Each structure stands twice: as C-alpha cells, then as structure tokens.
Amino acid sequence: MPETRTDDVHPPYLYPDYKSTRLRAPSQPLVRVSPSPLEATGPAFPRQFVKDSEADLTTWGRSAPLGEKMILVGRVLDEDGRPVRRSLVEVWQANASGRYPHPVDDHDAPLDPNFLGKGQVLTDDDGRYRIVTIKPGAYPWQNLGSAYAQRLITQMFFPGDPLLAIDPIFQSVPEAGRKRLIAELDLEHGIEGVALGYRWDMVLRGPRATPMGV
Amino acid sequence: MTKPTPSQTVGPFFARELLWKDGGTVLFPGRGERITLTGYLFDGAGAPIYDALFETWQADPAGQFPKGDDGARPYGYGRVSTDPGGRYAIETVMPGSFKGPGGETYAPQISVAIFARGLLRALHTRVFLAPLEVVKDDPLARAIGDPERLRTLIAIRDPRDPRIYRWDVRLRGAGEAVFIEL
Numbered sequence: 001m002p003e004t005r006t007d008d009v010h011p012p013y014l015y016p017d018y019k020s021t022r023l024r025a026p027s028q029p030l031v032r033v034s035p036s037p038l039e040a041t042g043p044a045f046p047r048q049f050v051k052d053s054e055a056d057l058t059t060w061g062r063s064a065p066l067g068e069k070m071i072l073v074g075r076v077l078d079e080d081g082r083p084v085r086r087s088l089v090e091v092w093q094a095n096a097s098g099r100y101p102h103p104v105d106d107h108d109a110p111l112d113p114n115f116l117g118k119g120q121v122l123t124d125d126d127g128r129y130r131i132v133t134i135k136p137g138a139y140p141w142q143n144l145g146s147a148y149a150q151r152l153i154t155q156m157f158f159p160g161d162p163l164l165a166i167d168p169i170f171q172s173v174p175e176a177g178r179k180r181l182i183a184e185l186d187l188e189h190g191i192e193g194v195a196l197g198y199r200w201d202m203v204l205r206g207p208r209a210t211p212m213g214v
Numbered sequence: 215m216t217k218p219t220p221s222q223t224v225g226p227f228f229a230r231e232l233l234w235k236d237g238g239t240v241l242f243p244g245r246g247e248r249i250t251l252t253g254y255l256f257d258g259a260g261a262p263i264y265d266a267l268f269e270t271w272q273a274d275p276a277g278q279f280p281k282g283d284d285g286a287r288p289y290g291y292g293r294v295s296t297d298p299g300g301r302y303a304i305e306t307v308m309p310g311s312f313k314g315p316g317g318e319t320y321a322p323q324i325s326v327a328i329f330a331r332g333l334l335r336a337l338h339t340r341v342f343l344a345p346l347e348v349v350k351d352d353p354l355a356r357a358i359g360d361p362e363r364l365r366t367l368i369a370i371r372d373p374r375d376p377r378i379y380r381w382d383v384r385l386r387g388a389g390e391a392v393f394i395e396l
Contacts, residue, residue, distance in 0.1 A: 009217045009218060009219075009220045010218075010220050010221045010334070010335050011220060011221065011222075011334035011335065012334070013333070013334060013335060015334060018223075018332070018334065019332075020223075020331050020332030021332045021333075021334060022258070022332075023257040023258040023259050023261070023332070023385075023386060024257050024258070024263070024330060024331075024332035024333055024385050024386060025332070025333075025385075025386060026337065026385060026386055026390055026391075026393050027258075027386050027387065027390060028363075028390055028392070028393075030393050030394055030395040031354070031357050031358055031392055031393070031394045031395070032357075032394070032395045033353065033354055033357050033394050033395075033396065034353075034396070035396045036312075036314065036320055036325070036340075036353070037279070037312065037313075037314055037315065037320075038271065038272070038273055038279050038312065038320070038325060039271070039325055039396060041279045041280075041281075042271070043271065043280070043288035043289070043290060043291040044281060044282055044283055044288050044289075045283065045288055046282075046283035046284075046285055046286065046287070046288070048285060048286065049283070049286065049287065049288075077216065079215045079216050079217070079218060080215065080216075081216060090231070090232060092227075092228060092231035092232065100227040101230060102226070102227040102228075102229060102230060104226060104227065104265075105226075105227050116230075116231075117231065118230070118231040148271045148325060149396045151269070151327055151336060152218070152219065152221060152336075153221065153222060153223070153224050153329055153336065154219050154220060154221055154222045155222035155223075169222060169223060169334070172334050173220040173222075174220075176217070177217065177219075177220040178220075180217070180219050180220060181219070181220060181222070201219075202219045203216050203217065203218045203219050204218060204219070205218045
C-alpha cells in the first residue's frame with residue numbers, strides 16, 4: 001500500500017476497518033512530483049457564483065428547518081498561517097435526523113422539506129467564513145483553495161461526540177490530526193437564545209515554492 | 215508551520231449538493247479543438263465505480279493557464295460524477311503543452327482529481343492527450359519511467375471519432391493507474 005510520511009496528518013488510502021477502502025485504495029506507491037505550474041494555479045470563482053443567501057442553510061424552506069440552529073465561523077489558512085482569500089467553502093450535511101436528501105440514503109429517518117443541507121461561501125480577505133445552519137443528526141465539509149493542488153475534502157465533527165471513538169472514518173486519521181477535525185464551542189459567535197456558535201479553522205497545504213519540475 | 219487539516223472521504227451522498235449544472239462542459243474564453251474525454255472508473259474487483267466525483271483542471275489550447283470566468287463559472291474547470299455504469303465524460307478543448315520553470319515541457323494533459331466513498335484522500339493524477347512518443351519527455355512520464363505504467367495515463371483517440379479520447383481508470387490491481395502525490 002502507498003506509504004504515508006510519518007508526519008502526515010492524512011489518513012492512509014487503505015484502512016480496512018473502513019470497508020469501502022479495500023477495493024478502492026491504490027496498491028502501488030504514489031509517484032511524488034511537484035505540482036505542475038498549472039496545478040499551482042486554480043480556478044477563479046466569479047462573485048455571482050456564490051450568493052450571500054447560500055451561507056445560511058436555514059432559509060431555503062417555507063419555514064425554519066427542524067433542529068438546533070447553529071453558527072459556524074472559522075478561517076481558511078495555509079500552513080504558514082496566512083489567510084486563503086476568496087477560497088470556495090462548500091458545505092453539505094445531513095438534517096437533524098441524520099438523513100441526507102439523496103435517493104440512495106433510504107435509512108429510516110425522516111426528510112425535512114425545509115432543509116436541503118447544502119451551502120457555500122467564499123472566504124473574505126482575512127480568510128474568514130461564516131455559515132448558519134442546524135446541528136446535523138450525526139455530520140462534511142470541503143474546500144477549494146487558491147491553487148488546484150490545495151484541493152481538500154474534509155469533515156467537521158462536534159466536540160464531545162461519543163460516536164467518534166467508533167467511527168472508522170474519523171479513526172482512520174492519525175492521532176496527531178484528529179483534534180483538527182473537531183470544532184470548538186464559541187459562544188461569542190452564537191446568538192443568545194437562538195443559536196450556539198462553533199469555531200473551526202481549516203489549514204490547507206501552502207502552495208509550495210515555485211515548482212521546480214521533478 | 216501548522217499541519218494541514220486531515221482529508222476525509224466525500225462519502226456516498228454528494229450528488230445533489232456538489233454537482234454543477236453543465237459541470238461537464240469546461241469553459242474557455244476562446245475557441246479550440248473540441249474534444250470529449252470519457253471512460254470508466256473500476257475498483258480492484260473490476261466493478262464500475264458509480265459514485266465518484268471527477269474533477270479536471272487544464273490549460274487552454276495555447277498552453278495558457280485559465281484565469282477568470284464567464285460570469286457564472288470559472289474557466290478551465292470540470293466537475294462531474296460517474297453514472298450508474300461508472301462512466302464519466304468531460305467536454306472541453308484540447309489543452310496545449312506548457313513549460314515548467316526549469317524549461318521542461320509538459321505534454322498536453324489534464325490534471326484529474328477523483329473523490330469517492332472509500333477514498334479517504336483524493337486520488338490525483340494527470341491524463342495525457344498525446345501518444346507515448348510525445349509524452350515520454352514530460353516530467354511525470356520521466357518520474358514514472360516504466361512505459362507500461364505510463365500507458366495507464368494515456369488517453370486513446372477513438373478511431374471512429376477523433377474528437378473522443380477514451381481513458382479508463384483502474385483504482386487498484388491489474389492495470390492500476392499511476393496516482394501522484396503533489
């Protein structure tokens with residue numbers, strides 16, 4: 001199976017407890033190359049691509065969705081702590097019952113007609129984002145940095161969740177990286193009596209120095 | 215240095231949330247030779263992968279990197295899912311070759327990222343839209359060395375319709391594609 005560097009926070013491709021990796025993880029080592037000069041650049045999302053209303057997942061329906069309203073704030077940073085500006089943050093999640101509005105998700109939990117579970121926002125010049133949503137029954141988040149090579153899909157978890165100890169997808173992450181997936185309670189960014197606030201920063205691998213070829 | 219946020223799988227449920235209208239039509243400001251890149255994704259048992267997210271990023275026909283947008287979507291970027299048979303298709307223009315900072319030549323290629331249930335990290339690779347003779351001096355081709363492995367990244371032009379380039383991707387086992395760590 002492909003080697004992962006010892007300082008790596010990313011999970012391995014093959015993690016047998018997560019059964020779906022067994023037939024999908026490559027068996028050959030990855031070939032290490034520098035990002036091409038193309039991959040050091042990335043797509044530019046137009047302002048119109050993201051509407052302000054898309055940062056609030058609770059206003060799509062005729063009335064408010066069921067569940068506990070929450071506000072998530074955070075920053076997208078590179079490894080040197082610099083903000084990643086105008087980075088597209090796309091979020092998707094289950095509803096308060098833990099169900100996705102997806103035809104394949106047919107487990108026994110109700111759909112909520114007032115909740116689509118989808119939102120997106122561009123980070124500001126300080127790399128900040130803010131999302132209003134409801135606390136999901138039992139959930140994913142992803143990110144597109146300023147360079148194609150920074151592309152990341154990841155997942156945010158809640159503090160104190162007892163299921164983390166038995167979640168193979170969370171457990172696939174090396175121990176050193178696990179707490180980076182857990183948001184912190186942040187009362188300052190909540191709205192008293194309405195919504196709890198949480199904070200979660202995402203760190204993307206910094207664009208490497210000028211690619212030097214292989 | 216702060217360590218990066220760990221990667222996680224895209225999972226099985228993303229189609230309604232992440233897919234874009236016309237995400238399989240890659241936009242550019244100018245014209246070029248229209249081509250379709252299409253093929254199937256297979257797992258280690260040879261079964262089609264019907265729930266993958268397939269993303270592409272590429273240069274324009276002159277080998278320039280896309281900047282800007284058409285008002286609705288960024289230029290140069292494709293995003294589709296595989297269909298129930300494991301097939302993907304991207305309609306785009308033929309990318310030009312481009313130079314690296316050391317003067318090395320990158321053959322006509324499209325950078326590809328694959329996300330799916332069972333992939334805890336993205337699979338990155340590059341597909342070449344030129345024959346082996348043209349590709350062999352590309353920086354990635356040199357890093358791979360073995361021509362048999364390199365062939366897993368070369369799209370085959372359809373003899374009946376030269377606008378179509380076929381590229382099947384095996385994630386694991388016999389004929390496994392080369393994947394890269396950027």
